Amino acid sequence: MGKLRPMEGNEAIAEAMRQINPDVVAAYPITPSTEAVQIFARFVADGQVDTNYVAVESEHSAMSACIAASLAGGRVMNVTASQGLALMWEMLYIAASLRSTVVLSVANRALSGNINIHCDHSDAMGARDAGWLQLYGENVQEAYDNAIQAVVIAEREDVRLPVMNCYDGFLVSHSYELLEVEEDEAVREFVGPYKPVRPLLDVQNPYTIGPLDLYDFYHEHKRSQWEAYRPAKQAVIEVGKAFGERFGRSYGLLEPYFLDDAELVIVALGSTAGIVKDIVEQRREGGERVGLLKIRSFRPFPAEEIADALGSARALAVMDRAAGFGSGFGTLYPEVAAALYAGGKQVPVVDYIYGLGGRMVLPEEIHQVYNELAPVAASGHPEQLTRWLGVRE
Amino acid sequence: MAQLVEVRWHGRGGQGAKTAGYILAVAAAEQGKQVQAFPEYGAERRGAPMRSYVRISDAPIRLRCAVRSPEVVIVLDDTLLETEDVTSGLVDGGWVIVNSSASPAEVKSRMGSPNVRVATVDATRISLETIGRNIPNTPMLGALARLRPDLVDLEGAKAAVRATLGGKLSEAVLQSNYQAVDRAYEEVQTE
Numbered sequence: 001m002g003k004l005r006p007m008e009g010n011e012a013i014a015e016a017m018r019q020i021n022p023d024v025v026a027a028y029p030i031t032p033s034t035e036a037v038q039i040f041a042r043f044v045a046d047g048q049v050d051t052n053y054v055a056v057e058s059e060h061s062a063m064s065a066c067i068a069a070s071l072a073g074g075r076v077m078n079v080t081a082s083q084g085l086a087l088m089w090e091m092l093y094i095a096a097s098l099r100s101t102v103v104l105s106v107a108n109r110a111l112s113g114n115i116n117i118h119c120d121h122s123d124a125m126g127a128r129d130a131g132w133l134q135l136y137g138e139n140v141q142e143a144y145d146n147a148i149q150a151v152v153i154a155e156r157e158d159v160r161l162p163v164m165n166c167y168d169g170f171l172v173s174h175s176y177e178l179l180e181v182e183e184d185e186a187v188r189e190f191v192g193p194y195k196p197v198r199p200l201l202d203v204q205n206p207y208t209i210g211p212l213d214l215y216d217f218y219h220e221h222k223r224s225q226w227e228a229y230r231p232a233k234q235a236v237i238e239v240g241k242a243f244g245e246r247f248g249r250s251y252g253l254l255e256p257y258f259l260d261d262a263e264l265v266i267v268a269l270g271s272t273a274g275i276v277k278d279i280v281e282q283r284r285e286g287g288e289r290v291g292l293l294k295i296r297s298f299r300p301f302p303a304e305e306i307a308d309a310l311g312s313a314r315a316l317a318v319m320d321r322a323a324g325f326g327s328g329f330g331t332l333y334p335e336v337a338a339a340l341y342a343g344g345k346q347v348p349v350v351d352y353i354y355g356l357g358g359r360m361v362l363p364e365e366i367h368q369v370y371n372e373l374a375p376v377a378a379s380g381h382p383e384q385l386t387r388w389l390g391v392r393e
Numbered sequence: 394m395a396q397l398v399e400v401r402w403h404g405r406g407g408q409g410a411k412t413a414g415y416i417l418a419v420a421a422a423e424q425g426k427q428v429q430a431f432p433e434y435g436a437e438r439r440g441a442p443m444r445s446y447v448r449i450s451d452a453p454i455r456l457r458c459a460v461r462s463p464e465v466v467i468v469l470d471d472t473l474l475e476t477e478d479v480t481s482g483l484v485d486g487g488w489v490i491v492n493s494s495a496s497p498a499e500v501k502s503r504m505g506s507p508n509v510r511v512a513t514v515d516a517t518r519i520s521l522e523t524i525g526r527n528i529p530n531t532p533m534l535g536a537l538a539r540l541r542p543d544l545v546d547l548e549g550a551k552a553a554v555r556a557t558l559g560g561k562l563s564e565a566v567l568q569s570n571y572q573a574v575d576r577a578y579e580e581v582q583t584e
């Protein structure tokens with residue numbers, strides 16, 4: 001049993017990192033994740049961790065140093081957000097392709113322009129095809145729990161992929177909440193020692209990594225990378241279950257909330273899922289069959305599991321906190337719609353683009369979504385597929 | 394206590410509204426409550442109006458929006474009364490506690506809302522005389538403890554000040570903060 005302590009999201013990330021005690025952190029702090037790096041740097045300065053902390057001059061260099069340290073055989077963690085993640089972009093692909101096991105916590109924040117420091121999911125969604133696993137936490141506790149699990153998932157021998165631990169900027173990163181902090185020893189035991197596969201510092205067995213790879217083999221290498229996401233899915237499930245057995249809080253690919261008989265269902269990522277839970281409870285008291293499907297693992301994307309979980313749904317709303325410019329939808333909608341189509345589910349799905357640049361999500365707006373879903377379920381045909389929630393027009 | 398209590402702090406950047414919100418949350422958590430506290434950031438800078446929010450509940454708190462129906466509003470700077478709608482959403486009979494040298498009646502006359510209860514305390518003077526700096530946030534916790542002891546009592550406020558700031562402040566400065574809390578508790582004026 002851990003100890004309950006009030007803590008900000010960023011502080012919780014730093015606390016998880018202290019307990020995990022990574023070999024290397026190479027960071028360039030950015031709002032709203034700054035405090036996580038700042039607090040962790042103090043742990044380093046105070047000798048509370050053995051981490052080699054590398055102060056770099058940009059996020060591009062931060063990720064480059066993280067990849068090198070990971071491939072050299074180290075356990076590597078980092079924290080960033082928004083423009084910082086965007087500046088890492090080309091290195092993100094390399095991190096995944098070279099099968100590094102970097103764990104990057106991302107305090108989700110809007111991308112410029114215009115300049116905005118608040119929450120949306122544009123940053124991580126921009127990296128969705130880079131090959132990283134992406135877990136989304138709802139609150140401070142989940143950000144902490146996911147940081148610990150991310151290390152285990154990334155380093156599993158059948159996975160060996162980098163993981164992003166996404167938590168909503170300001171909404172979670174700066175929210176002071178009660179966190180169940182586990183014992184240092186218990187966390188260290190859960191993550192275990194890192195056993196790198198073919199570390200570059202094993203000088204007795206030298207090999208080349210990341211060389212020129214043209215049309216004779218690149219295609220096959222991408223095929224083998226493609227295969228890694230199936231065991232990764234299994235790893236997310238198994239590590240989430242093991243975490244629950246050890247610490248009493250279980251996790252999976254998805255979190256269904258009153259879904260068994262739900263007819264009107266909202267699909268959401270991150271802290272918005274918590275607000276939806278409140279509304280689901282209120283409307284359930286009035287006898288309405290409403291539910292929530294929270295997606296915890298966006299990468300690997302649990303397409304089959306989503307189609308299975310939505311068995312009784314008659315209308316769905318996908319909450320999109322990133323505008324997929326030019327697609328006509330947000331970024332989550334096409335994935336959910338494809339999952340349903342591939343799973344043979346004929347359910348009308350409406351997309352709601354909301355909360356960009358930190359626009360607060362109000363309870364009455366979630367009520368509005370359920371209210372608008374009812375006629376969609378009745379007719380089976382939404383008149384308007386993509387809607388903007390809480391927008392002044 | 395009702396299931397969910399919301400508190401809103403109005404201050405200017407640098408006055409400690411964010412920290413005060415955290416201290417209140419710590420005090421409530423110590424009583425076994427679920428808590429949430431967060432600041433509302435804009436392009437924050439010293440002296441600019443800002444708000445921080447506290448939610449206290451027996452149930453898990455999952456809302457993430459600004460506090461809109463506070464039972465208590467605490468104003469760290471009475472010059473904000475002219476520029477900020479401090480009584481916005483305040484529940485009927487809710488408290489507005491203002492850092493001001495003026496009387497509650499005078500301060501109330503500057504507000505448009507009749508169904509609120511106004512309390513004043515000169516937290517600036519108290520902080521200058523005890524802590525030696527104009528940091529009105531901890532004395533306002535003393536005033537709150539007087540008016541809403543169900544949210545935080547005097548000892549709980551001081552324990553939470555220690556729990557939150559103990560690592561950052563010397564014992565002498567902590568003691569002067571205790572004095573500030575005590576004096577505001579004694580000196581707060583109601584109508």
